[in-house]
Amino acid sequence: MHEEIRVLDHGFVRLDDAMADDLSVVNSARVSFGRRKTEMDDTDVKLINYLMVNRHGTPFEHNSFRFHIKAPIFVAREWFRHRIGSFNEFSTRYAEVREPDLYIPSEFRTQVGKPGAYSFEPWKGNRDKIVALILRDAQDSIDMYNHMIQQGIAREQAAEQLPLRMYTEFYWTVNARSLMNFINLRNSEHARMEIREYAMVVESIWAERMPVTAEAFRNNQRVAP
Numbered sequence: 001m002h003e004e005i006r007v008l009d010h011g012f013v014r015l016d017d018a019m020a021d022d023l024s025v026v027n028s029a030r031v032s033f034g035r036r037k038t039e040m041d042d043t044d045v046k047l048i049n050y051l052m053v054n055r056h057g058t059p060f061e062h063n064s065f066r067f068h069i070k071a072p073i074f075v076a077r078e079w080f081r082h083r084i085g086s087f088n089e090f091s092t093r094y095a096e097v098r099e100p101d102l103y104i105p106s107e108f109r110t111q112v113g114k115p116g117a118y119s120f121e122p123w124k125g126n127r128d129k130i131v132a133l134i135l136r137d138a139q140d141s142i143d144m145y146n147h148m149i150q151q152g153i154a155r156e157q158a159a160e161q162l163p164l165r166m167y168t169e170f171y172w173t174v175n176a177r178s179l180m181n182f183i184n185l186r187n188s189e190h191a192r193m194e195i196r197e198y199a200m201v202v203e204s205i206w207a208e209r210m211p212v213t214a215e216a217f218r219n220n221q222r223v224a225p
């Protein structure tokens, strides 16, 4: 079991398990020539760079990372758009939501510019006042959820009342090729800040397991092969 790495105010990323190393990339590429190695050397580093630059992507698929993630629902919703991977999420049909954690931003931002060219600047208003209103509103939703359950309404229908800022948990299993696509898009200045925080942690966990691949990716404009 690996440790939970904290993200945002109540979230985490935890690597549940992995079957991954740089050698799997070179060996799956070299099987074309009937060759297999047990240790990396300089020619393997060059081969990984060659595969990355020339976008020979399939050798980067023979590995697997299984993450356990706790994130606000609105982050999970963006994450689940990454179709090349497997997901399982906490169910509001099978389990009751008890005292949900809510994401409260440490600061608010304001959106400046036009579609396609937005920038986000710090919002200068009264944060405490907005947070108090958010908490009151969220509590109303949670109270309504509990009331509906007490009235005998199905959990899944009561859950429609819960806010998007509530945290959910899910498992995500993904290979390095798809993970690079995720990192390229989500650990990017164009991505929403909240999912970017998660993508940064995912990138560091992946890079620890596949350092040569990660370096080749970073030296190649962070484009997934």
Ligand SMILES: Cc1cc2nc3c(=O)[nH]c(=O)nc-3n(C[C@H](O)[C@H](O)[C@H](O)COP(=O)(O)OP(=O)(O)OC[C@H]3O[C@@H](n4cnc5c(N)ncnc54)[C@H](O)[C@@H]3O)c2cc1C
Residues within 6 Å of the ligand: 081, 082, 083, 084, 085, 178, 181, 185, 186, 190, 191, 192
């Ligand atoms: C900054 C940002 C803003 C976004 N804004 C919006 C938005 O306003 N509205 C919105 O709906 N989405 C939005 N998205 C989500 C985006 O459109 C993608 O759904 C998401 O990033 C997943 O990317 P993907 O399809 O490359 O990943 P995956 O689904 O993991 O796919 C990986 C790769 O597999 C291939 N692939 C997968 N499925 C298919 C397929 N059906 N056909 C052909 N090739 C396939 C593609 O090469 C793809 O790049 C945004 C994403 C980002 C990063």
